[in-house]
Amino acid sequence: MDAYINLLTNGIATGMAIFLLAVGLSIIFGLMSVLNFAHGAFFMWGAYVGAWIFGLTKSFTLALTSAVLVGAIIGLVVERSTISRVYGNHVSQMLLTMGLMLVLGEMVKVFWGPNILTSPLPAYLAGSWDLNGVIIIKYRLFTIIVGAATALAVYLILKRTRLGIIVRAGVENPEMVQALGIDIRKVFSLVFAFGAALAALGGAIMGPLGGSISPTMGLENQLLAFIVVVIGGLGSFIGSLIGAILVGITGALVSWFLPEAALAVNILLMAVVLLLRPTGLFGGSGL
């Protein structure tokens, strides 16, 4: 029983970090139809900036805040200077974002070196609680809370605010949004930066969850995020959330019982969902 609770909390915690990565990927694709192969780089930058600032200041709050800020800034600069020039051209987008992934990955090596680094926890989040024999690791609970709170915030923004209505409408028909007098390019930049910031937060949280960070973590987690987005339905917020938790839990269970099959099972999960519902679980549902 203990083992299962352990696996479940681990799975959900990992799922939440992946969700933060996947939700931006999904909305960016839905709104701008850009398949962003550089999205994992924001996640990785978040992880490195988080660990670096935490090492310097010993403040975890400051570490997370800096990661989010750096993610937003890199996202905004990348969108304004490069991606905004290739809207509508999928081949260019693919080449460009793959190139960006390499450049941003190499820059991480320039600043922090090519080796695996440790990503420590603050003391107040280390350790665990023992609830009548059930061990709850504090940091996992923290990850789940941060993920859930962010999910709720994103949901409320999408559902209640004017920006959210614009984004949802834009996912369906960006041209018509423009014809109603809304500068969709500005919305694109904002959403791209916002998605990058969420990815960076995901990375900053993921670092201490696994304990170490490396220049390959961007690509590895991006692959999971793509699986999540396909399972959940491109452009769907709810889909990213459910998909990420599903992928997190499956990953945790499989790597416990059959470690070598971890990625294969996630891909199998994607294949099954695609066979049953080609648009993903929540594709076209509007949120």
Place this chain on the structure above:
Amino acid sequence: MILEVEDLHTYIGEFHILQGVSLKVPSGSVTVILGRNGAGKTTTLRSIMGLIPHRKGKITFEGRSIERLPAHRVAQLGVGYVPEDQGIFTCLTVEENLRLAMRNGTSGKLLEKVLDLFPDLRVALRKKAGNLSGGQRQMLALGRALVTGSRLLLVDEPSKGLAPVMVERVAGAISQIKKEITIVLVEQNFRLAKAVGDYYSIIDDGRTVVSGKMGELVENHELLERYLGVKQAAR
């Protein structure tokens, strides 16, 4: 003239779709653009709106040149657009569709007025727009363009795919709206065009071939037959 278009040329990819479209739209009128399928009617509206770039020609709205402006600027200046597929956001509620179109400074009064004009929308405010019928969608598309506070409305084939009863209602709605706003209407349904139009302009193979008063066109059997294929019986 609220809108003047002079010698407009637009390409879509390699294809030279508009090869000289000209249009003069007097304030407070309904001008109907007529022509066969593929003549360039939709492309004309999209070029005016700034949704496709044009290569050559002048577009003036209220005395101000609007060529080369992006669509959102054209819309902000006061041009509303109702596309052929209505462009309804099906994932949003009716109310959200309308709110999205309202600008800072659009008064609640205007929204009330639109809801009075289309009572169907008032009862469906909380409904997902995707659940509306074809006719109701057309009402929502027109209503949404109206709440932007536009002074000129470009409407693309509002009768398309609607049952005759609904076409009547759309015609009624346009007759109501035209008291307050200038309309450029693309329409294949000649009965509707005749019922609401003050002026007409016929486009053929991407060129404006003839324009004038609707009353005169109705009498001109030769023109109707040559460009529109309208036979005696259909009139």
